[in-house]
Amino acid sequence: MVSQAYMTEKPAGPSPVKVFFDQKVMPVAINAAGDFEGVLERVAIGARRAPVASLAAALGVGTLVMLCVVPRRT
Numbered sequence: 001m002v003s004q005a006y007m008t009e010k011p012a013g014p015s016p017v018k019v020f021f022d023q024k025v026m027p028v029a030i031n032a033a034g035d036f037e038g039v040l041e042r043v044a045i046g047a048r049r050a051p052v053a054s055l056a057a058a059l060g061v062g063t064l065v066m067l068c069v070v071p072r073r074t
Contacts, residue, residue: 014022040058044051
């Protein structure tokens with residue numbers, strides 16, 4: 001049952017971790033993704049290829065790097 005004070009009480013704000021994530025980490029990640037997209041577009045234009053080919057090559061290189069960097073579980 002909802003009490004009469006329900007509308008007058010102000011709920012607690014978000015946690016400091018969430019505020020840090022939303023205000024510091026996410027904008028950097030979004031800007032990095034936009035910069036990466038711009039680089040791929042310039043590579044596609046410079047190579048006169050379809051952007052999909054550049055994206056596929058970038059994903060392939062990224063996958064190869066991750067496979068080489070991340071230790072394997074045995």
